[in-house]
Amino acid sequence: MPQRRRSGTPAPVFAALGDEIRLRLLARLSQGPLSISGLTAGSGITRQGVTKHLRVLAGAGLVRGSRRGKESVWQLERRRLEEARRSLEQISRQWDVSLAKLKLFVEQEDS
């Protein structure tokens, strides 16, 4: 999956979310910022693996890393996540409306 790192350019948020390991990393970060060591511990994947997935998430603007002493500390970008969730909900509601109209249309008396 290609990544774009500059802010303001289209970012593959949904693609970044479409992976079980990345979803797990986000779930852990939802409880507060963590270092790579903290994220690796008990995750069942290597430090390199964690780093790779964090980069994908960062590329989509979903997490942000900052240096704290020797280690990078990662945290959630909640606004971005919220946007992605709302996007899908919006489309879902549009389908509800369209299907309600279809229902009215096909259930009306035969013309």
Added chain:
Amino acid sequence: MSTASKSPAGSSTDRIQKTIVLRAPRSKVWRALTDSAQFGQWFGARLEGPFAAGRRTQGPITIPGYSHLRFEADVEQIEPERIFSYRWQPGGDPDKDPAEPTTLVVFELEEVPEGTLLTVTETGFDQLPAARRARAYRDNDSGWAGQMENIRKYLASAA
């Protein structure tokens, strides 16, 4: 609303799935979906030309508040009274880039004692650029709320 949403395990961000029971024979539902004039009537679009596999059908949206947008669908599959599918760019953003990825919309029909069970599945959201989507949704928000209200009124008056 009598639609049911399902989010399968795994990448629930890639798809939207709805099922609805329509109290109408399958042949009637099929015509409402695949006769582009009928589709346009319930969906809210003035469509030019029939739906045909491998062809694009398009036309202006007629939903109040959305008349600046166009419906454009590239039909993929027409399997009589069973499957109708097309690709489109959801959101109908007038500034959209034609090279942008599309989502796939699949309508599946099944006969049930009450009439017809319709399942709509839209997939491919994982491939869409998020920035444009966010803009399209913002634009759409108030309009769809108005549509909902119209339907509520219609249902109330028809009852």
